[in-house]
Amino acid sequence: MTRLRNLLKASLLSSLLLLAVSAEGAENGSKPVQVKIGTILASNESDEFDARLKPMERQLKVMKYRSYRLLKEDSQSVPWNDNATFDIPGGRSLAVSPQDSKDKQIALKVRLTEGTKPLLDTTVRLQGRGYFLLGGPPHEGGALVISISASAQ
């Protein structure tokens, strides 16, 4: 009888914990998204590799440039379906808007503009804490590569 009572207590406690975790998960849907941007200059003018980019070295070297230098990093907390704008060197700007979250993936709507001229619109679904690279705009004899990541808070 005592054993049964203890097992019942354990089950009750487990259920409460599950409820607490589920509630936490449900709340995440309404919390803002942390969007992080890294602007990197890729070029062939030297063999310099910025030590701050070490964690993403293998990913950057897919592009076969010789040199990678981190120009700036920026991070903003963005509410769902809202917009955050990041300044990109060369008079450009990047607008990022988190759309929705499904299976721990965050859909981001990204628009790159130069002045008032739109250069690129894309929607990318990202794994939590993961990032993708947007490259190409020429800058200082090389090309800009922008790493874009998002994580639900």
Place this chain on the structure above:
Amino acid sequence: MPAKNFKINLAPFMSNCETTREILGAWLDGELVPAQAEACRLHVDACAACREERHKLERLHSTMQTVLSSSASKVQFDPFWQGVQQRIAQQSKWYDELGDWIRGIFTAPRLAWAVPAVIVIVLAGLSIDSFLPNAKLGMQPDNLATVESIDAYGRNVALLHEGETNTTVIWLYQPQESENDSSTEPSESKPSF
């Protein structure tokens, strides 16, 4: 032994045999207060039936005392006590201690608490991202990205997904004349994936 004060109405001093027999044992054991004891004695002296009851009780006491005294002498306390002392003094073996420890773990109350503890650990592992979104914990982030749409407004664009490093790159080919910063090497904006 202190005298007991029985809450019995003794007036008119033990004229009732039934009442006297209730306290007869206590009187023989010397547990009554003096007034009660005297009343009981007076009744027993005057009542043949209660006197006979008193004799029966006295014989029972005497017989029990004799039996217990003779039996107690036969009990071998010394070997028993030596065994107890030996068990206390001896060092228990490591495997006995291990067995005791394992038995202790798997007793019902501890096992009952182990169930939610395991659930908590598993849930904590699964939901670490929810509580600590920025914690990397030595794990490489999963860079899996799915590009749902691209519009480059008439410009050329390349989409690369490199499986080994799980890298997704969207490469925008911009005509050099649109670059504000003057570039001496037009080929720089074209990567060789």
